[in-house]
Amino acid sequence: MKHIYLDHAAAAPIDPRVVSAMAQASKEYGNPSAFNNAGRRAKKLLETGRKAVSDFLHARPDEIIFTSSGSEANNLALAGYLKGKKGRVITTPIEHPSVLECLRALPGIKVDFLSVDKDGLINLKELEKKLGLDVLLVSIMYANNEIGTIEPIAKTGRIIKKFSKNIVFHVDACQAVGFLDMNVQNLNTDLVTFNGSKISGPRGIGVLYVHRGLALQPLVRGGGQERGLRAGTENLPAIVGLAKAIQFIKSSEAKKLSALRDYAINKIQKEILDALLVGPTGDDRLPNNINICIPHLTSETILLELDKYGISAGSGSACTSHSVEPSHVLKAIGVPATHINGALRFSLGRSTTKSNIDYLVKTLETVIFNLVKRHR
Structure with a gap:
């Protein structure tokens, strides 16, 4: 059949060329944080992968944080920025659960929903009306995972930044990668998330772009990896696999x-x-x-x-x-x-x-x- x-x-499905790259990376058994030859070889692979991702996003390598998934990246972006703050967040009712449930769980945060039309598109005029000095962050999905709706992210970013450069703009781009413009300079974003499994890359790897100068709190503590934002030894084979998958877009x-x-x-x-x-x-x-x-x-x-x-x-x-x-x-x-x-x-x-x-x-x-x- x-x-x-x-x-x-x-x-x-994972591209065979990605599988091959991951298998090769698995032979590097050193810890990227270790001060020995094996660790330095692993560190070089790690930073080569980070550079590949940053080039893809037209960002800087130090703006790239590796996570275990798009869902974790969304949580780190939102909770990492909003934890301990009080104010309003603007989003839509059709976001991924990793965005909606994270926002609902944050004390002191009032979630203000934009309406969407029958096709799932937001109204930029409504966004302009909802923006205010109490708004801490706006989170809009680039492309919806269920119905495929592509939101006007670049225009949204321009409206937000014109109103106030202090409002952080987060974009869940997990479904957009491979199809839409991922140049963060064009999108006017501060936080962008995506993962490897949607682009014929490995599972278990996510990316969070954090605009330089934006301070986040870690969700996982106990180590200095990923600029101190995610403790734990990096998943080197998955990072290499992600970098390889990006080459084939x-x-x-x-x-x-x-x-x-x-x-x-x-x-x-x-x-x-x-x-x-x-x-x-x-x-x-x-x-x-x-x-x-x-x-x-x-x-x-x-x-x-x-x-x-x-x-x-x-x-x-x-x-x-x-x-x-x-x-x-x-x-x-x-x-x-x-x-x-x-x-x-x-x-x-x-x-x-x-x-x-x-x-x-x-x-x-x-x-x-x-x-x-x-x-x-």
Whole structure:
């Protein structure tokens, strides 16, 4: 049976060249903090990886902090800056749980939500009205992990900095890497987070960009690693793997996937009339994201049936896949109650082909027909 993987937004298959680089790095057993030859070799690899990431972001090497994941990087960015402070934070109701739950857990912080439209887009006029002297930080996701909405980050940054250079701007860019501009100078950001697993890199590695001069408190204490912001011996193979994965990002990939995405959406809307497309179309949507909702069926039931045909897909955020609650993103954009439990996310990748899409739509049509028939 063929296997078609359409869950790249959860984690992309690791590039064999990345695996090879990681295997080579694993031979360097020294601790980068040690004062011996083995430690110095490891330190050189560590800093080479840091330089590769900083070059990718158009940042300085000392502005790059390695973490274990995008979620940890978000927590370090937000709690690291806001802990002990009192004031207001502006964000959206469709952020990743690692942002929303972190903010809710911080005493003294009032969370002020921007509204989003039916496609998940923020209103910049509303942002301008909400900005005030009590605002400590604004956190906006670059591209939504469930519905693929791309927010106007550069414009948002300009508005914030025009109002006050003292307001910190955090951007969760985990889904944007590989598709969108990651030049932090263009984005007008102070804190940017991303990880390796979305770009055919290793799991267990995240990045936090911290604008030089911005002071954070560590969440993990007990060592001086990562500028004193994250104690613990660095995960050298994962850092080397991340740096290698960044080398293989190609702008042409976004164009190819955009065409496949639009082909898939058009075919689904033509063949599966009950399917509701969720999120924007065209340039406001991630090139690899398709999110649809099927009425009166559950995501889990459909996904289990698709698995039998060799199709791996998702229902939204992999970080909330065990939750029995409907997606907070879909609720925020007003998806009807008849459809909200039947959300399906198909996220494309380097290996996705047109024939894969044809097989998906044909299979999905069969699965939905059989499930509806079974539940009558």
